[in-house]
Amino acid sequence: VIILGIETSCDETAVAIVKDGKEMIANVVSSQIESHKRFGGVVPEIASRHHVEQITLVIEEAMKEANMTFEDIDAIAVTEGPGLVGALLIGVNAAKALAFAHDKPLIGIHHIAGHIYANRFLTEFKFPLLALVVSGGHTELVYMREHGSFEVIGETRDDAVGEAYDKVARTLSLPYPGGPHIDRLAVDGSVTIDLPRAWLEKDSYDFSFSGLKSAVINTVHNAKQRGQHIKPEDLAASFQESVIDVLVTKTVRATKEYDVKQVLLAGGVAANKGLRARLQEEFEMLDEVDLIIPPLSLCTDNAAMIAAAGMIAYEKGKRSDLALNANSGLDIEQC
């Protein structure tokens, strides 16, 4: 089964062709980061315009890379949400046009289901499993009993972890997106600044990062006022330590409580070196559980992950009709 996937939920225009949900045939990602950089974040109108300009080219490039025609494609999978509605609409409309023109089944996919299914390029899933999703808009622990079944057992009550990284980076005058810059700085820093960790209720798997973010911003401002110098490397290392401590501790606790066979890391922040290293360290001690960590190129937004999730939905018989619409608030548990 060959699925063509389309992803346009934020600032990447991406198209991929995937065989049997795990074999990459083509994977094209056109990033707009350069256009958004000078605004310090993604500007929705600019994102939509770029998607319009790029989508046809990216589709053509993917088909060329795969050396295929639409006769070879079995279905079109597209991110229907969540994300920026104007950005999503470009992908959804392109997918509808292709499905209609070539008479192919159309399948709407949840963006976070895609991030989770990026792991399918590395391994078969073993259920039950737990996914730690850490991205620009999401921070959640997702329990999966079987393919296509998603139960959110914990999620952020305020900022997503990627959002906190980007805001802390901004406070340190680092370019957007700031996550990778903080990650790089943290390597050369020491954990010298005492920052809060939001554990919340004792049995909760929810997260909260706004308090930590504010604490970092206050630390920087107070130091400035007093004319003190804080090494950005130390601040980055201390911030990252707080984030990783909470993420990893809650993931390990959920792994034991839910007795899962696999733990998958997913989302843009999965590219974080500190997080990857600490998870590897902790899961070495839990040798009955497989920890799966995707390569960097599959952590951030791409369409291969959408095609991979699309394959499972296709096999389960899920079909969308031409009335498919973008849904910026799509709920993964309803998918």
Ligand code: ATP
């Ligand atoms: P969502 O997937 O929730 O809709 P998104 O698609 O915008 O949001 P992703 O593309 O999955 O988010 O991830 C982007 C985020 O990942 C940004 O916040 C970026 O700063 C962060 N990020 C990327 N690399 C790293 C890194 N090495 N360390 C920390 N954060 C990182």
Ligand code: MG
């Ligand atoms: Mg992005």
Ligand code: FE
């Ligand atoms: Fe994403």
